[in-house]
Amino acid sequence: xxxxxxxxxxxxxxxxxxxxxxxxxxxxxxxxxxxxxxxxxxxxxxxxxxxxxxxxxxxxxxxxxxxxxxxxxxxxxxxxxxxxxxxxxxxxxxxxxxxxxxxxxxxxxxxxxxxxxxxxxxxxxxxxxxxxxxxxxxxxxxxxxxxxxxxxxxxxxxxxxxxxxxxxxxxxxxxxxxxxxxxxxxxxxxxxxxxxxxxxxxxxxxxxxxxxxxxxxxxxxxxxxxxxxxxxxxxxxxxxxxxxxxxxxxxxxxxxxxxxxxxxxxx
Ligand SMILES: [Zn+2]
Numbered sequence: 001x002x003x004x005x006x007x008x009x010x011x012x013x014x015x016x017x018x019x020x021x022x023x024x025x026x027x028x029x030x031x032x033x034x035x036x037x038x039x040x041x042x043x044x045x046x047x048x049x050x051x052x053x054x055x056x057x058x059x060x061x062x063x064x065x066x067x068x069x070x071x072x073x074x075x076x077x078x079x080x081x082x083x084x085x086x087x088x089x090x091x092x093x094x095x096x097x098x099x100x101x102x103x104x105x106x107x108x109x110x111x112x113x114x115x116x117x118x119x120x121x122x123x124x125x126x127x128x129x130x131x132x133x134x135x136x137x138x139x140x141x142x143x144x145x146x147x148x149x150x151x152x153x154x155x156x157x158x159x160x161x162x163x164x165x166x167x168x169x170x171x172x173x174x175x176x177x178x179x180x181x182x183x184x185x186x187x188x189x190x191x192x193x194x195x196x197x198x199x200x201x202x203x204x205x206x207x208x209x210x211x212x213x214x215x216x217x218x219x220x221x222x223x224x225x226x227x228x229x230x231x232x233x234x235x236x237x238x239x240x241x242x243x244x245x246x247x248x249x250x251x252x253x254x255x256x257x258x259x260x261x262x263x264x265x266x267x
Contacts, residue, residue, distance in 0.1 A: 004052060004064045004181065011048040018044070056143070056180035059196045065184035070198040071223035071259035076251045078224040079259045080105045081197065083134055083173060085230035086117040086124075094230050094239060095123060101243045104128050106256040106264075107230065108173040108195075111136030111157030118164045125165045130255050130264045132171035133157045133192065143178045150186035168266040171195050171256065193262060197227035203234040213242050220249055223259060 022037055055063035071077070085091045085107055098105055107124055109131055114121060124131055135142055136153040145153070154172060162168045172192035174183055179194065187194060199219045206212050212234050216226055228235050246253060257264040 002062060002064060002066070002184075004055070004184070007048065007051060011044065014044055015041075052181065056178050059174065059177050059179040059194070060198065064179050064181055065187060065194060067179055067194045067196050068260060068262075069196045070225050071261070073223045073259070076222055077254045077259055078199075078220060078222075078226060078246065078251050079256045080226050080228060080253055081108060081132075081173070081195075081256065082106070082228050082230040082235065083108045084110055084113075084138065086113055086120045087231045088117055088120070090232075090236045091117070091120050091230045094235055095120070095127065095129075097239045097243070098129070099127060101240070101247075103243055103253045104130070104255040105253075106130040106132055106171065108132040108134035108171070109157065109161065110134050110138045111153065111160050112138075114157075114160045114164065121161070121164045125167065128255070130171070130257060131161055131165060131167065131169055132173055132195065132256075132264070133161065133169045134173050135175050138175045142175045143180050143183060145182065147182055147185035147188075150183055151190065154186070154190075154192065167264075169264065170262070170266055171264055191266060193260075195225070195256065195260075197225040199224050199226045201226060201228050201234070203228055203232045206234075209234050209238040209241075213238065213245060216242065217245055217249060220246065220251055225256070225259070 018037070018040060022034055055061055059067040060069035071079070080103065082094065082105060086109060107129060109121065121131060133154055136157045142150065158168055170191055170193055172187070173195050177196050199216055201212050201216050203212050243253070
């Protein structure tokens with residue numbers, strides 16, 4: 001049982017106990033519980049919703065859903081992942097750099113970006129990179145969509161990727177790394193493995209490439225999944241330096257399916 005369900009169970013048991021106490025004993029016994037009932041109800045409800053909300057932003061806690069954030073290995077092996085593409089300008093430069101260094105990466109694609117970039121996606125698969133699902137719209141409101149709408153976005157992106165590559169992805173990366181009860185409900189009993197990361201480069205926020213690189217290198221560890229974006233100036237201009245530095249630190253860069261020992265596509 002994921003911790004969210006346990007918290008929900010505990011919330012309702014406490015709520016019920018509080019109600020029963022106040023109905024059967026409260027008035028006659030008086031005391032703290034009866035006199036501060038409103039405060040206690042407020043505290044209980046705020047705690048429940050506050051914890052649920054906060055944990056949606058910590059997907060690796062597995063609070064709302066089972067999420068994979070790294071590989072279990074003693075090997076000095078890590079994976080590089082790129083989100084938010086394909087980008088018609090930056091992605092080809094990244095593919096070229098990966099080929100030069102013989103590195104296989106994983107690209108989590110936004111469905112709406114696939115149109116007119118089909119050749120790039122074909123190239124990724126031909127060059128043995130992996131392609132995953134990163135929603136269709138990547139809307140700022142994605143995490144507040146209904147489970148049905150979230151699921152239909154993922155199925156549409158799967159369909160587009162399959163039309164282009166012939167492969168049906170099993171790896172899903174939630175937009176913004178947010179996994180709340182709505183996302184969890186959408187994923188329930190579906191085929192996707194939810195993949196996040198344990199090294200967030202912040203390449204979309206930080207502008208100093210030296211700091212981005214240092215942050216990644218500082219956090220390197222066996223089984224690490226590194227989050228980058230094929231849409232940022234950092235990956236466009238500084239990927240080569242990063243790849244070299246990772247290799248110089250004694251790490252090999254492997255595809256995500258090898259790192260996680262999981263298939264990337266449905267058979
Ligand atoms: Zn994204």
